[in-house]
Amino acid sequence: MSRYDFSAVEKKWQKYWDEHKSFEAVNDYSKPKFYALVEFPYPSGHGMHVGHIKAYSGLEVVSRKRRMQGYNVLFPIGFDAYGLPTENTAIKENIHPRIVTDRNIEKFTNQLKTVGFSFDWSRVVDTTEEDYYKWTQWIFLKMFENGLVFRDKTSVNYCPSCKVVLSNEDSQGGKCDICHSDIVQKTKEVWYLRITEYADKLLQGLEEVDYLPNVKLQQQNWIGKSTGAFVEFAVKENGEKLRIYTTRPDTLYGVTFMVMAPEHPMIEKYRDGIANIAELDAYKAECAKKSEFERTQLVKDKTGVRIDGLTAVNPITGKEIPIYISDYVMMGYGTGAIMAVPAHDQRDYEFAKKFGIDIIEVIKGGDISVEAYTGDGEMVNSGELDGISNKKEAIEKMLGLLAAKGCGEKGVQYKMKDWAFNRQRYWGEPIPIVHCPHCGMVAVPYEELPLRLPKVENFEPGTDGESPLAKIDEYVNCKCPKCGCDAKRETDTMPQWAGSSWYFLRYCDPNNDSEFASQEALKYWMPVDWYNGGMEHVTRHMIYSRFWHKFLYDLGLVPTSEPYAKRTAQGLILGPDGEKMSKSRGNVIDPNDVVDEYGADVLRLYVLFMGDYEKAAPWSESSIKGCKRFLDRVWGLRDMLVDGDEYSDELRSQFHKTIKKVTEDIEAMKFNTAIAAMMTLINDIYSVGRINKAELGAFCTMLNPFAPHITEEMYSETFGSILSEQSWITYDEALCKDETIEIVVQVNGKLKAKLNIAVDADKDSVIAMALDDEKVRESVEGKNIVKQIYVPNKLVNIVAK
RNA sequence: GCCGCCGUGGCGGAAUAGGCAGACGCAUGGGACUUAAAAUCCCACGAUAGCGAUAUCGUACCGGUUCAAGUCCGGUCGGCGGCACCA
Numbered sequence: 001m002s003r004y005d006f007s008a009v010e011k012k013w014q015k016y017w018d019e020h021k022s023f024e025a026v027n028d029y030s031k032p033k034f035y036a037l038v039e040f041p042y043p044s045g046h047g048m049h050v051g052h053i054k055a056y057s058g059l060e061v062v063s064r065k066r067r068m069q070g071y072n073v074l075f076p077i078g079f080d081a082y083g084l085p086t087e088n089t090a091i092k093e094n095i096h097p098r099i100v101t102d103r104n105i106e107k108f109t110n111q112l113k114t115v116g117f118s119f120d121w122s123r124v125v126d127t128t129e130e131d132y133y134k135w136t137q138w139i140f141l142k143m144f145e146n147g148l149v150f151r152d153k154t155s156v157n158y159c160p161s162c163k164v165v166l167s168n169e170d171s172q173g174g175k176c177d178i179c180h181s182d183i184v185q186k187t188k189e190v191w192y193l194r195i196t197e198y199a200d201k202l203l204q205g206l207e208e209v210d211y212l213p214n215v216k217l218q219q220q221n222w223i224g225k226s227t228g229a230f231v232e233f234a235v236k237e238n239g240e241k242l243r244i245y246t247t248r249p250d251t252l253y254g255v256t257f258m259v260m261a262p263e264h265p266m267i268e269k270y271r272d273g274i275a276n277i278a279e280l281d282a283y284k285a286e287c288a289k290k291s292e293f294e295r296t297q298l299v300k301d302k303t304g305v306r307i308d309g310l311t312a313v314n315p316i317t318g319k320e321i322p323i324y325i326s327d328y329v330m331m332g333y334g335t336g337a338i339m340a341v342p343a344h345d346q347r348d349y350e351f352a353k354k355f356g357i358d359i360i361e362v363i364k365g366g367d368i369s370v371e372a373y374t375g376d377g378e379m380v381n382s383g384e385l386d387g388i389s390n391k392k393e394a395i396e397k398m399l400g401l402l403a404a405k406g407c408g409e410k411g412v413q414y415k416m417k418d419w420a421f422n423r424q425r426y427w428g429e430p431i432p433i434v435h436c437p438h439c440g441m442v443a444v445p446y447e448e449l450p451l452r453l454p455k456v457e458n459f460e461p462g463t464d465g466e467s468p469l470a471k472i473d474e475y476v477n478c479k480c481p482k483c484g485c486d487a488k489r490e491t492d493t494m495p496q497w498a499g500s501s502w503y504f505l506r507y508c509d510p511n512n513d514s515e516f517a518s519q520e521a522l523k524y525w526m527p528v529d530w531y532n533g534g535m536e537h538v539t540r541h542m543i544y545s546r547f548w549h550k551f552l553y554d555l556g557l558v559p560t561s562e563p564y565a566k567r568t569a570q571g572l573i574l575g576p577d578g579e580k581m582s583k584s585r586g587n588v589i590d591p592n593d594v595v596d597e598y599g600a601d602v603l604r605l606y607v608l609f610m611g612d613y614e615k616a617a618p619w620s621e622s623s624i625k626g627c628k629r630f631l632d633r634v635w636g637l638r639d640m641l642v643d644g645d646e647y648s649d650e651l652r653s654q655f656h657k658t659i660k661k662v663t664e665d666i667e668a669m670k671f672n673t674a675i676a677a678m679m680t681l682i683n684d685i686y687s688v689g690r691i692n693k694a695e696l697g698a699f700c701t702m703l704n705p706f707a708p709h710i711t712e713e714m715y716s717e718t719f720g721s722i723l724s725e726q727s728w729i730t731y732d733e734a735l736c737k738d739e740t741i742e743i744v745v746q747v748n749g750k751l752k753a754k755l756n757i758a759v760d761a762d763k764d765s766v767i768a769m770a771l772d773d774e775k776v777r778e779s780v781e782g783k784n785i786v787k788q789i790y791v792p793n794k795l796v797n798i799v800a801k
Numbered sequence: 802g803c804c805g806c807c808g809u810g811g812c813g814g815a816a817u818a819g820g821c822a823g824a825c826g827c828a829u830g831g832g833a834c835u836u837a838a839a840a841u842c843c844c845a846c847g848a849u850a851g852c853g854a855u856a857u858c859g860u861a862c863c864g865g866u867u868c869a870a871g872u873c874c875g876g877u878c879g880g881c882g883g884c885a886c887c888a
Contacts, residue, residue: 214882217805221884228888246888259888302886328886338888346802347886415887535882609826611813616881623813626826632841673815676825683825744821749869751821789868795820799868 004635006599010709014113022724023067023075023118029524031072036063037504037564039533039541040078040125043104044085048111049581050573050589050619051534054607058570058669059532060117061608064705065666067118068728074525075118076507078125079105083496084162087427091459097427101128111592115600116708118724123510127499132506133429134450135516136498141432141443143551148194149421151441155288156420158186163461164424165190185288188465191431191492193419195547199223200412202546211567212614215538222539224415229399231339231408233258233312236320238270242312245334245413249402250394251341253382254362256352258312258323259304259338261331262287267307274309280325287327302328302351315407316398317383326351334413346372363390419544421495424467426459428493436480436487445481453493467491500541501548504528504563516557523559531564538569568669571615573607578618589619601707602627608671608706630675631710633682634703637691638714644692651691653738654684655698659731662702671706678703693718701729744795745770747779755796763790770796 017023036059041052056077063075081101090097105126112119125132143149157166159176165188166176176182195202203223206216228247235242242258260266262284271277283305304326312321328347329338342352342359349372352359359368362382366373379385384401385394402408422431432444432451444451454475459468469475469491480487502516508525509517533541542564549563574580575587582588594603605627611617647655658681665674681699685691691699696718700711704723715723737759743766745753753773757766767788770776776798783800790796 214805218883221804224884224887226887244888248888326886328888330887333887340888345888347888350886413887415884539883609813615807615814617813620813620827623827629841630826672813673825676815679825742821746820746869749820754821787868789820791820795869797820797868 004632004710006601006709009713010114010116010600013709013712014116016712016722017116017118017724018113018121021122022722023063023073024120024122025074025076026072027521028072029520032070033074033525033529034063034066034071035074035525035527035529036066037507037528037531038075038077039537040080040500040503041108042083042085043079043081043101043108045089045100045104047107048591050591050594050603050607051581053115053591053603054573054613055533055570056112056115056117057604057607058568058613058671059530060604061666061671061705062530062669064118064708064724065663065728067724068701068704068726070727074123074507075120076123076125076510077112077117077119077121078123078503078507079108079127080496080500080503081105081126081128082428082494082499084164084425084427087425087459090427096455097459098128101126114595115591115604118708123507125503125506125510127503128427130450130452131511131513133499135506136429136494136502137432137444137449137451138446138516139502139548139552140429140494140498141446141449142555143193144433144441144443146551146555148197148551150192150194150418151189152192153187153189155185156188156190158184158188158465160184162425163465165420165422165465186465190420191422193421193547195419195544196414196416198547198550199225199414199416201550202543205546205550205562209562209567210565212569215535215542215567215569218535218538219543222416222543226413226415228411228413229402229408230335230411231315231402233315233321233339234407235266235323236311236313237273237309240266240270241407242266242323242337243335244337244339245411246339248341248344249398249408250379250385250390251344251362252314252316252339252398253379253385254341254343254360255314255321255339256342256358256360257321257340257348257355259326259329259340259348259351260307260323261329261336262325262327263331264325264336266310266337267325270310274307276305276308279305280307283325302326302347302354304328304351304355306355315405316401322357324351324355332417333415342372343368344372344374346374348372416543419547421498422492423495424461424465424492426453426456426461426468426493428495429498430469431490431492431494433490434478434480434487435490436483436485438485439480439482439487442480442482442487448481467493469493497541497544501545502552504531504545505549505552505558519559526558527560527562528564528566530566530568532568532570535569542567568614570613571611571617573610574616574618576619576621581619594624598624598628599631599709601631601710605631605675605706609675611672613669613671630679630682631707633686634699634707634710635714637682637685637696637699638717640685640690641696641718642690642692645694646692647695647698648688648692650688651685651695653735654681655695656731656735659698659702659729660733660736663728663731666705675706698729701726741793743793745773745776746795746797747776748799749797752776752779759793763792766790767796767798770798 038056038059063073067073086097086100089100159166159181161179161181162176203225206219226247228245229249230243230245232241232243267280304324307323310323312323314321340348342348343361344363360381361368362380363373363377364380365375365377376390379388379390379394385397388394399410430451430453434442434444436442454472456468456472461468476489476491478487478489505517509521512518546563549558550561552558553561577587579585579587591603606624609627658677661677662674700715700723704711712723739759740756741759742754742756744751745755752775755769767790780798780800785798785800787799
């Protein structure tokens with residue numbers, strides 16, 4: 001048997017597919033379409049990771065199969081190329097980020113091609129190219145026009161090492177997402193996108209899409225909707241209203257104090273009337289020093305200071321209650337102030353214990369001398385609410401009382417915050433806004449887009465956190481597009497997430513220079529039928545892009561309210577040591593090495609065979625040999641080839657069964673069991689000792705999506721035609737069944753015998769056969785048969801006592 | 802703390818909808834071929850007892866439902882992920 005030269009064969013077919021544009025989607029809008037999307041890579045200098053291979057191999061298999069099934073498949077790829085690592089390389093090596101980006105994209109392109117992915121290479125998108133980011137800016141301006149862009153001075157997450165302001169999403173755990181330094185708090189005026197305006201739509205949209213359940217759940221948690229009430233407490237000294245948000249209006253009789261966030265504006269407003277203002281200022285200063293992370297992460301003693309000079313009045317009871325400031329209340333959620341009910345909230349309970357404040361039980365069921373009771377029960381000490389259930393009844397009644405007094409109403413809150421939309425770095429989309437001393441913020445006119453990144457010598461950010469663009473006078477100084485007077489250009493750039501928020505739209509019509517994509521193309525291709533990616537992008541990229549898409553939908557610019565009909569996620573590939581791959585651990589597997597040693601087909605097969613696609617699995621150097629052996633055995637089929645246009649009797653039902661299994665498993669992303677079924681089939685073929693042409697053709701076809709190179713080679717050698725242009729093979733449900741079937745005979749649930757019976761044999765004859773079996777007879781001897789259970793084609797269970 | 806997911810051989814993992822636990826692959830042991838090695842092929846491979854046919858136990862642990870539980874229900878322990886002083 002001639003040895004399989006994977007290297008030559010793989011190159012040969014990659015060249016063929018490239019030259020024949022084999023996998024380009026066609027603009028024939030009458031064909032059924034299938035739009036499969038994978039997360040486009042950030043082209044880092046390290047090249048591809050085996051994780052990319054696994055992430056792309058899933059929909060690669062589905063796409064190749066769907067093409068053979070007659071779909072017009074759009075399976076595009078591109079590069080999400082703006083970002084800090086590229087800029088940092090540029091600074092370090094003193095070359096322009098454009099050059100670094102082009103270099104990295106070339107490297108990624110070559111790597112993707114050596115794996116044989118069937119991407120549509122005619123639609124490649126690069127977010128840093130002018131004809132792409134022109135439209136990113138265009139959409140931003142549409143948002144600006146529609147009031148979704150604003151500037152606000154707030155405490156921001158700032159990375160002193162990257163010299164950049166980060167969103168909450170990019171600074172989770174108090175560490176910079178890029179360089180892992182500690183984040184500090186800085187007050188800065190920054191850009192925001194009003195994503196909270198879409199909170200409810202983003203939540204409701206989840207009901208109409210087919211996402212993995214935990215993907216939906218994570219997005220729901222991220223949006224974090226809660227329902228409750230806004231209540232106004234009068235402040236005795238100045239007649240002001242202190243507005244709070246609570247999810248527990250039923251507990252209003254149990255309020256014994258109020259807490260404001262240290263930054264609450266009422267303190268500044270009435271500082272003259274506060275006797276202990278110096279003490280409050282000291283506490284505020286102490287809080288400001290702590291990062292958001294320290295403030296929230298540490299499980300620590302409650303601290304706070306009572307405001308001497310402001311007293312709240314409970315709108316229902318008329319009782320006067322003290323007001324405190326404490327850092328356990330955040331300015332960024334609700335109204336920045338709470339009503340505290342120590343009997344029924346653990347945080348309030350701890351605070352009250354420490355400060356010696358009354359704890360009044362208003363719901364029966366717990367022991368408030370030990371801890372707060374947060375469960376449900378009957379109302380007590382609550383006037384007109386006494387005796388009813390705290391749940392719906394008391395809440396409804398209280399809302400009625402508040403409404404009657406005009407000091408409260410139902411309310412909804414979201415945990416999701418507005419999207420901090422800026423970077424003070426060079427390598428990003430320039431924000432197309434001009435600051436005019438007369439007109440304020442003015443949009444750059446649409447016809448002047450793209451607003452190009454200027455050429456710069458030095459990409460280093462300023463030490464003050466200013467963008468490098470701020471140092472370029474000819475960029476900064478401009479005329480106001482509205483009034484023509486001297487004005488200054490905005491120098492912040494957009495965050496990394498901007499370009500990926502609409503790339504799936506551009507793939508539909510990537511070369512359009514008059515629109516971001518034509519309506520015709522969008523109507524045909526959208527929504528994305530199947531989007532696969534990593535769990536790490538579920539709450540950031542996915543929510544951001546759903547937001548942009550819903551915005552465009554509201555403007556009538558895209559045809560669907562949701563961008564992605566279906567979302568799945570692949571599990572991580574861990575290092576051979578079972579730990580997450582990282583350079584510092586030295587357990588990184590380079591896909592190039594695997595391709596060189598075993599070939600692309602083996603790599604593709606292995607990443608799908610190694611375990612459940614959606615779960616993490618460790619890389620194993622020895623397991624990959626199993627895939628190599630399998631393909632060697634596939635190649636060996638050439639030596640046992642005989643004539644025949646139909647499946648042989650020995651293998652017919654095996655083939656039908658395997659085709660059915662593979663066809664179904666691919667759609668269910670159960671690639672590991674699909675491969676296992678083909679391994680079983682090849683074991684069967686080897687024990688028969690021969691394979692005919694019809695069988696070889698069918699085998700190559702079902703293996704083709706997984707291992708396209710070897711199967712193209714074998715197919716063209718045998719049939720003289722191109723496998724990827726053939727139709728997917730079908731199976732006959734009737735032929736998947738054998739004529740006789742083995743069933744299990746149990747006595748009292750224990751396996752005693754196996755019988756070969758005709759398929760769908762009737763109960764009585766099967767049970768008679770079972771009872772006739774020698775071992776079964778032994779087991780039931782001297783006992784009464786109380787029950788006989790027959791599960792057709794599966795088992796017989798005889799219950800005897 | 803809250804929410805969600807998961808615990809199956811030496812290992813990765815299979816097991817429609819409760820119906821033969823361990824498919825498929827790896828590793829290991831034995832054998833064949835070979836001067837030898839690699840490669841390949843054949844056999845064995847959950848545990849315990851037994852020469853053996855076989856028996857008993859076995860899907861983290863305890864209990865329940867059922868003719869029948871890896872699968873369903875209640876509880877415990879362990880691991881992973883998300884959110885986190887969210888009022």
